[in-house]
Amino acid sequence: MAASPERIAFPVLSGDIGGTNARFALIQDEDAAIERIPTLATADYATIEDAMAAAIGDRPEAERPKTAILALAGPITGDRVQITNNHWAAEPKTMIERFGLSDVILLNDFEALSLSLPGLGEDGVDPIGDGIATPHGARVVVGPGTGLGAGALIHSRGRWVPIPGEGGHVDLGPVSPRDFEIWPHVEQTFGRMSTETLVCGSGMLRLYKAICAANSVEPTLANEADVAARGLAGDDxxxxETLQLFATYLGRFAGDLALIFSAYGGVYLAGGISTRIAPALKSGAFREAFVAKQPHRHLVERMATAIIVKPDPALAGIDHFARRPTEFGVELEGRWWQG
Structure with missing residues (x-):
C-alpha cells in the first residue's frame, strides 16, 4: 500500500474530469484560496494534457503547478487510464514530462467527491427527508450525470478513508407491476440492464421512450433536458412519470448502498441532474424507495439523505486532501507518479 503523503508540493493543479466537462482549479499554497478556472468542454481538446495546458495558461514559473491531482471518471489502473465516456486517456508520465511536475495523483471522480463530504456543512446540502447524519458514520455519495457514479467514505483510526468503485454498473431489475410493463421496452446498454442504463442523463431519455412505448404513444421529446423540463412543469x-420513476430507481440504488455501508453519516446526491430535478427528488418517490428495505426499513429511515448544492464538490474534496493529506487514508498504490 502506498500511504498518503504527509505533505503535497504546491502549487497544485486539481481537476475533475468527466465525460463532458473538465473542471480545473489552482491552489498556490496551503493557505491560499482555491482559484477556480472556467469549465472546459472535453470535446474542444484533443487530449487531457491540452486541456491542462489551457487551464495553466501562461502563468509565471512560480505559479505553475508542481503537483497535479486529477479526479477521473472510471477505474484507475495502469500508466494509461481511459476516462469513461470520454475520448481522453490520462498518462501521468506524459504529464510529468510536459509540465515539469514533481507528482501526479489520479483519483476516481467519486472518490474525490467523497473526500468533500466531511466539509460540506449545512449550507452545502439540501436535505431530503428527516434522517439525521452522525458525525463519524459512513457516508455514501451517488451522482447521475453522463453516467452513474458512486463512492463511500468511512472513518477509521482517526482518518477518513474513501472507497472508490463502479457501483453504477450493478444490475437493475423490475420491482413494481409498472416496472414489469416498462422493462420489455427499455433499450439495454452493453447487452444488459445496469442501474446506469436508466439512472443517468441518457438513461432519463431511455426511460421516457420506454414509458411511451409501454403506453403505445409516440415520444415527442428528443433529449433528457426537455424530458426534465416538461416533467417538472407537469405538462407532459x-x-x-419519467421523473417519478427516475427518482424511484435512484432511491432504490442509494438505499442499497446505504445498507451495504451502514451509511449513518448520510447518503448524498451529486451532480447537475440531481440539483436540476431537485423538486422531483424531494416529492417523496426518492425517499420512499430509499427506505423500502424491509426487514431493515427501520434502520434506513434513520439515515440522512441530501442533495449536494456546494459548487464543484470534487474540486473541494481534492482541496481538502491537498491541504491536509494526513487526515485522509487515500490508497495511492499504482495511482501516484513522481518525477
Missing part, C-alpha cells in the same frame, strides 16, 4: 404525462 410521460415526462412526469
Amino acid at each position: 404525462p410521460a415526462a412526469v
Whole structure:
C-alpha cells in the first residue's frame, strides 16, 4: 500500500474530469484560496494534457503547478487510464514530462467527491427527508450525470478513508407491476440492464421512450433536458412519470448502498441532474424507495439523505486532501507518479 503523503508540493493543479466537462482549479499554497478556472468542454481538446495546458495558461514559473491531482471518471489502473465516456486517456508520465511536475495523483471522480463530504456543512446540502447524519458514520455519495457514479467514505483510526468503485454498473431489475410493463421496452446498454442504463442523463431519455412505448404513444421529446423540463412543469404525462420513476430507481440504488455501508453519516446526491430535478427528488418517490428495505426499513429511515448544492464538490474534496493529506487514508498504490 502506498500511504498518503504527509505533505503535497504546491502549487497544485486539481481537476475533475468527466465525460463532458473538465473542471480545473489552482491552489498556490496551503493557505491560499482555491482559484477556480472556467469549465472546459472535453470535446474542444484533443487530449487531457491540452486541456491542462489551457487551464495553466501562461502563468509565471512560480505559479505553475508542481503537483497535479486529477479526479477521473472510471477505474484507475495502469500508466494509461481511459476516462469513461470520454475520448481522453490520462498518462501521468506524459504529464510529468510536459509540465515539469514533481507528482501526479489520479483519483476516481467519486472518490474525490467523497473526500468533500466531511466539509460540506449545512449550507452545502439540501436535505431530503428527516434522517439525521452522525458525525463519524459512513457516508455514501451517488451522482447521475453522463453516467452513474458512486463512492463511500468511512472513518477509521482517526482518518477518513474513501472507497472508490463502479457501483453504477450493478444490475437493475423490475420491482413494481409498472416496472414489469416498462422493462420489455427499455433499450439495454452493453447487452444488459445496469442501474446506469436508466439512472443517468441518457438513461432519463431511455426511460421516457420506454414509458411511451409501454403506453403505445409516440415520444415527442428528443433529449433528457426537455424530458426534465416538461416533467417538472407537469405538462407532459410521460415526462412526469419519467421523473417519478427516475427518482424511484435512484432511491432504490442509494438505499442499497446505504445498507451495504451502514451509511449513518448520510447518503448524498451529486451532480447537475440531481440539483436540476431537485423538486422531483424531494416529492417523496426518492425517499420512499430509499427506505423500502424491509426487514431493515427501520434502520434506513434513520439515515440522512441530501442533495449536494456546494459548487464543484470534487474540486473541494481534492482541496481538502491537498491541504491536509494526513487526515485522509487515500490508497495511492499504482495511482501516484513522481518525477
